[in-house]
Amino acid sequence: MNGHPGKSPRRLLGTLTIGQAPRPDITPILESCLPPDTDCVHAGVLDGLDPRRIAQRFAVRDGQPVLVSRLLDGTHVTLDKAAVRQAMQPRLDELEARGCDAVLVLCTGEFHDLKLSHAWLIEPDRLVPPAVAALAGPRQVGVIVPLAEQAVSEAGKFSVLARPPLCEVALPYGGDTDAVARAALALRDRGAEILVLDCMGFVRAHQQAARQACGLPVLLSNAVVAKLTSELIA
Known part of the structure; x- marks a missing residue:
């Protein structure tokens, strides 16, 4: 060293x-x-x-x-x-x-x-939300989490956003990107203008699938x- x-x-x-x-x-x-x-x-x-x-x-x-x-x-x-x-x-x-x-x-x-x-x-929980808030400004943020329970238990860390985030669920593990694409599309249809993949297990393939599905900026937390x-x- x-x-x-x-x-x-x-x-x-x-x-x-x-x-x-x-x-x-x-x-x-x-x-x-x-x-x-x-x-x-x-x-x-x-x-x-x-x-x-x-x-x-x-x-x-x-x-x-x-x-x-x-x-x-x-x-x-x-x-x-x-x-x-x-x-x-x-x-x-x-x-x-x-x-x-x-x-x-x-x-x-x-x-x-x-x-x-x-x-x-x-x-990461101290870095990602402020960075997202700074980039999103007044825009509506959509967050994809791995488990439905986390949409509630982890919501407090996003209190720095201008508006409460919209949440959808997709598990990053298992190699399937379809669930992420569906979640991204659902968030866009609900009014999201920028998305966050809120788990360190999401990778570039998930980010690409989400972008292709919804056409919005997608931030990869890791x-x-x-x-x-x-x-x-x-």
């Missing part, structure tokens, strides 16, 4: 997914934006856990907020948000202890009281976060 004499020191960026690391869907988008002198180390809240242990520790509770993420085998899992939040801090501490200059959370969910002692903590992260650590 310290580099060689006469050369600029390399930067170490840590990422924390609420699923299992590495995330082959997200990391190419991130790494394409990072400065060439950046190394990455990836960790996940569910690393090392089999489906039985995941179900035991992160079981969804009736009426409580949920999140969805990807496992190493490409399948997705729905998780209790409070249990995920509790498990995140130790993983963040581990990444900082490994010498990370900054740690990026690979989830757009809204969390509270996460912290690091020295490294920069980059939380790309927005990746570009801002690259500016921070450059």
Whole structure:
């Protein structure tokens, strides 16, 4: 990390997914934006856990907020948000202890009281809504979320928008872009003028499908976060 004499020191960026690391869907988008002198180390809240242990520790509770993420085998899992939040801090501490200059959370969910002692903590829920608000101005924003429950539980983070967002649901996992296209078209028909794919699991193929379906600007959350992260650590 310290580099060689006469050369600029390399930067170490840590990422924390609420699923299992590495995330082959997200990391190419991130790494394409990072400065060439950046190394990455990836960790996940569910690393090392089999489906039985995941179900035991992160079981969804009736009426409580949920999140969805990807496992190493490409399948997705729905998780209790409070249990995920509790498990995140130790993983963040581990990444900082490994010498990370900054740690990026690979989830757009809204969390509270996460912290690091020295490294920069980059939380998408603090970056994406203000960026969307600045770009959209008075225009109506449409948001595509992975789960219907998140349209309610995650709505508070978009309170910075000029108008309450319109929401539709489409799961990013499984390789099917048709659901995203249908959601984008529905949002346009409801009056949306700009769309946000509000999950780090949405990728360029989802963005392209949404744009082709509705003809509106479509913001990809992980790309927005990746570009801002690259500016921070450059």
